[in-house]
Amino acid sequence: MSRTITVTPLTRIEGHARITLTVDDAGQLSHARFHVEDFRGFEAFCEGRLFSEMGAITARICGICPVSHQLAAARCGDKLLALEVPAAAQRLRLLVNLAQICQSHALSFFHLSSPDWLLGWQSDPARRNLFGLIAADPELARAGIGLRRFGQELIERLAGRRLHARWLVPGGVLSALSSDDRLAILAQLPAARAAAALALDRFVPLLDGVLSKELVSFGTFESLFMALVHPDGRWSCLGGSLRVVDSSGVVVADGLLEDNYANFLAELSLGWTYLKSPYYRPWGHPAGIYRVGPLARLNVCSTIGTPHADRELQRFRTCHGSAASGGRIVTASFAYHHARLVEIVAVLEAIEALLQEPAALEGPLQAHGPLAVREAVGVSEAPRGTLFHHYRVDRDGVLEHVNLLIATGQNNLAMNRTIEQIARTWIPWPLQPGQLIDEPLLNRLEAGIRCFDPCLSCSTHALGQMPLRVELRTSNGQLLAQGVRS
Amino acid sequence: MQAALVIGIGNPLRSDDGAGALLAEQAAVITAADAQGPVAVRSVQQLTPELAAELAALEAVLFIDAWEAPEGLEPALIPLRPQPARLQSHRLEPCALLGLAQALYGRAPRAHLLRVPAQAFGHGISLSSSLQQALPKARVLLKQWLRELHA
Numbered sequence: 272m273s274r275t276i277t278v279t280p281l282t283r284i285e286g287h288a289r290i291t292l293t294v295d296d297a298g299q300l301s302h303a304r305f306h307v308e309d310f311r312g313f314e315a316f317c318e319g320r321l322f323s324e325m326g327a328i329t330a331r332i333c334g335i336c337p338v339s340h341q342l343a344a345a346r347c348g349d350k351l352l353a354l355e356v357p358a359a360a361q362r363l364r365l366l367v368n369l370a371q372i373c374q375s376h377a378l379s380f381f382h383l384s385s386p387d388w389l390l391g392w393q394s395d396p397a398r399r400n401l402f403g404l405i406a407a408d409p410e411l412a413r414a415g416i417g418l419r420r421f422g423q424e425l426i427e428r429l430a431g432r433r434l435h436a437r438w439l440v441p442g443g444v445l446s447a448l449s450s451d452d453r454l455a456i457l458a459q460l461p462a463a464r465a466a467a468a469l470a471l472d473r474f475v476p477l478l479d480g481v482l483s484k485e486l487v488s489f490g491t492f493e494s495l496f497m498a499l500v501h502p503d504g505r506w507s508c509l510g511g512s513l514r515v516v517d518s519s520g521v522v523v524a525d526g527l528l529e530d531n532y533a534n535f536l537a538e539l540s541l542g543w544t545y546l547k548s549p550y551y552r553p554w555g556h557p558a559g560i561y562r563v564g565p566l567a568r569l570n571v572c573s574t575i576g577t578p579h580a581d582r583e584l585q586r587f588r589t590c591h592g593s594a595a596s597g598g599r600i601v602t603a604s605f606a607y608h609h610a611r612l613v614e615i616v617a618v619l620e621a622i623e624a625l626l627q628e629p630a631a632l633e634g635p636l637q638a639h640g641p642l643a644v645r646e647a648v649g650v651s652e653a654p655r656g657t658l659f660h661h662y663r664v665d666r667d668g669v670l671e672h673v674n675l676l677i678a679t680g681q682n683n684l685a686m687n688r689t690i691e692q693i694a695r696t697w698i699p700w701p702l703q704p705g706q707l708i709d710e711p712l713l714n715r716l717e718a719g720i721r722c723f724d725p726c727l728s729c730s731t732h733a734l735g736q737m738p739l740r741v742e743l744r745t746s747n748g749q750l751l752a753q754g755v756r757s
Numbered sequence: 758m759q760a761a762l763v764i765g766i767g768n769p770l771r772s773d774d775g776a777g778a779l780l781a782e783q784a785a786v787i788t789a790a791d792a793q794g795p796v797a798v799r800s801v802q803q804l805t806p807e808l809a810a811e812l813a814a815l816e817a818v819l820f821i822d823a824w825e826a827p828e829g830l831e832p833a834l835i836p837l838r839p840q841p842a843r844l845q846s847h848r849l850e851p852c853a854l855l856g857l858a859q860a861l862y863g864r865a866p867r868a869h870l871l872r873v874p875a876q877a878f879g880h881g882i883s884l885s886s887s888l889q890q891a892l893p894k895a896r897v898l899l900k901q902w903l904r905e906l907h908a
Contacts, residue, residue: 331770374807382806401806402841405860413810413861420807 288725290716292694298701303691305683305720307546314673322351322664326439329660329675336726338371338426339653341439342509343660346649348441351664353643357635360443365509366625366632367429367439368651369618372508373463374422375654376565376611379724380470381415384608387718388482389473392711399714411473414466418615421456421463425622428452443637450629457626460619464579467615471583474612478590482605486591488696489719490604490689493518493595495551495561496570497681499652504573506580506617508652514571515551515561520599523551529650532659532676548683549676560684563656564723565610570600577624580617587613604689607722642668653678655724679725689719761866761906762815763899764808765800766822766851773875773888776823776895780871784819784899796903804849806857813862819869819902820851821895826874828887832895834902837868871898 275293293301313332320328325344330337342364349356356364386399390407398406405412429448430436438445478486499507500514513527515535527535537552537559551559561567569588575581591606592598601610625632646663656678663672697715698708765781767774778800785798801808804820812818820837839855849857851870859865873895877885884892 402856402860405857409861416807416810416861419805420810423805423807 288720290690290720292698292716294702298703300691300694300698300700303687303694303716304543305546305686305690306544314675317673318670320670322348322662322668322670323441325660325662325670325673327437336371336375336653336655337436338367338430338439339651339658340660341436342368342651343649343658345439345441346651347647347660347662348649350647350649351642351644351662351668352441352638352640354442354638354640356443357638359447359632359634360636361510362625362632363429363444363448363636364439366448366622367426368509369622369625370422370425370429372422372652372654373615373618373622374419374426375724376615377415377418377422379654379721380474380608380611380615381412381418383724384718384721385411385415385474387714387721388477388485392714392718396710396714408473411469414469418463418466421459424459425456428456440637442639443635445637447636448632453626453629453632457623460623460626463619464616467612467619471612471616475586475590475609478606478609484696485715485718486603486605489693489715489722490685491602492685492688492692493602494685494688495523495554495559496567496600497551497561497563498568498571498657499650500572501576505576506568506572506574508568508618513650513657516571516600518593518596518600518602520596524553529648529659532648532650532661536676536681538676538680544683546683547680549681550684557684560688561681562604562685563678563681564607564654565614566601566604566607567656568652569610569613575613575617577617577620580613580620583613583616604685604719604722607724611724642666655679655726656681677726679723682723682725686720686723686725689722690716693719760815761796761817761819762811763796763798763819763821764804765798766802766804766820767800768802769800770880770882772877772879772881772883773823773873773885774878775882776873776875776884776888776892777821779884780821780873780892780895780899783896784821784903787900787903796906804851804854806849806854808854809857809861812854812858812866813864815866817867817869817906819871819899821871821873821899822851823875823878823888824872825876825878828874828876830874832871832873832891832898834898835870835872837870839865869902871895871902 275291277289277291289306290303291306292303295301313329317325317328326341329340329344332340382401386404390399390403401412430438495515495517497513497515499511501507501511513529514522515524517523524535535552536549539548539550539556541548550556551561569584575584587609588598588601591601591603593600593602649660651658658678659676661674662670664670693716697712763781763784765777767777769775769778781798781800788796837852837855839859840852841856851868855865855868873888874891875888
């Protein structure tokens with residue numbers, strides 16, 4: 272008899288979700304699905320507001336990556352007003368995004384994911400958390416707390432608040448970084464660098480050892496990867512253009528402009544999740560599955576452009592690069608965790624370089640001008656991946672149309688592939704009637720999702736476009752009735 | 758070393774949930790006016806793990822938070838002790854944050870929670886009438902905590 276195994280709620284992710292495994296009559300896995308069950312509808316209720324309010328509104332979608340939304344909204348505003356952002360403001364914007372990536376990656380790696388492998392999949396789930404980590408490795412736990420605090424404090428010193436600051440605005444930023452704040456952050460950098468180095472020392476050897484099977488079975492598959500890069504191919508988290516590479520390392524598309532995103536990205540809505548499933552339009556669905564975020568950024572870039580980070584990038588590619596790409600492309604989703612650590616090294620170096628040139632952080636901070644065009648797209652690299660804001664406004668700047676294309680959504684197809692691969696690899700098929708799946712196996716399924724560090728708060732939207740299927744089934748799976756809204 | 762910190766917890770855009778931030782602002786005014794020792798004030802929407810490092814360097818901390826309570830209850834000043842807790846996302850309860858400070862840095866400050874009974878947590882920036890009635894008592898307890906801090 273067919274049956275469905277449900278893992279709910281998923282823990283140690285941002286938001287609420289469910290995984291279902293559907294088992295056929297022979298006890299074999301039919302399919303695995305990642306369901307996002309919250310509906311937020313942010314795009315619809317942003318319509319009718321002024322575009323200049325979008326930074327404040329979208330930053331309140333959640334407290335995880337408000338900076339990313341504010342950056343995308345500000346860049347949209349720059350274009351609507353046809354403003355040239357002053358050089359100092361561009362650097363300060365970059366600085367705040369680097370800080371955001373640091374604090375967000377620290378939360379994901381140390382607090383949410385590291386308990387799985389440092390305490391073990393078989394460990395008591397009640398202790399498999401930050402407090403368990405403290406007991407097992409307090410030095411690493413302090414490193415994680417310290418890195419997150421470093422990023423948060425830099426955001427606060429720049430923007431005045433850690434959350435929901437009104438600092439990033441169309442045309443630039445509202446205030447400069449004081450000399451005292453700059454020196455205070457510089458003084459904290461050695462400890463932050465040491466924390467990142469400690470995490471790499473602890474984690475990377477595990478990937479050749481106790482985690483080697485996870486590395487090849489937690490979402491290791493061919494796909495496209497997309498991220499921003501600078502014109503010379505360097506890693507970027509703000510500015511530049513979009514590049515798409517495939518799993519063999521071939522650059523499929525380069526120099527893509529966010530303004531044309533609808534030409535190369537399509538958004539698929541599925542009936543069993545509120546999370547949309549974007550794909551690379553020229554390749555269609557499902558061939559156009561792509562991944563964004565730390566793993567994609569490291570695959571897409573030629574170099575990072577700073578010495579320590581480039582050494583770590585080389586080690587990352589040497590350790591995990593696929594044979595098919597000559598070691599250039601990493602297809603393992605489990606390597607997202609390693610990629611986050613490499614990016615922490617990168618952002619710390621970039622922060623230091625910016626802070627060591629105080630004169631470049633001074634000067635005009637905001638440009639002003641009237642509404643110049645009626646439609647624009649802003650993009651930034653959020654910690655979880657590429658974030659698009661697309662606005663169309665009337666002549667008074669009131670929003671008539673909003674589309675938010677969120678990193679977590681862009682990884683949705685990949686997350687579903689990941690849990691299916693984990694289920695096929697780790698669960699002993701065929702399942703016998705009544706056979707249960709033990710908790711460590713269920714946690715592995717959850718951990719597959721955590722590789723992507725999904726944030727579900729802002730990625731579930733598209734009011735009015737969501738196909739909805741309601742099914743009424745008996746306990747043995749017989750369909751009694753269904754209603755479909757397309 | 759910072760001696761004491763008042764942390765208002767809550768979202769000011771969620772009606773009574775803004776009571777923590779409101780009372781924290783008033784603590785700042787009181788301490789400035791009375792020229793009492795080094796009391797820092799901060800408002801947060803939720804307690805996050807990185808606050809543990811800050812707490813470990815303090816002598817005393819007061820958390821102020823709105824509490825969805827049955828009608829008729831009054832504000833209360835409750836002593837807190839560090840406790841271990843699960844961290845499934847990024848937010849912590851006050852006792853768990855104290856536990857984190859104790860576990861990671863070897864010490865946690867003397868801590869109290871000023872718990873303010875509240876009924877309305879919907880969207881809005883105004884406080885319910887019952888919470889407004891509770892504010893004078895909450896202010897008395899806040900002043901009491903500040904006085905005892907410097908006693």
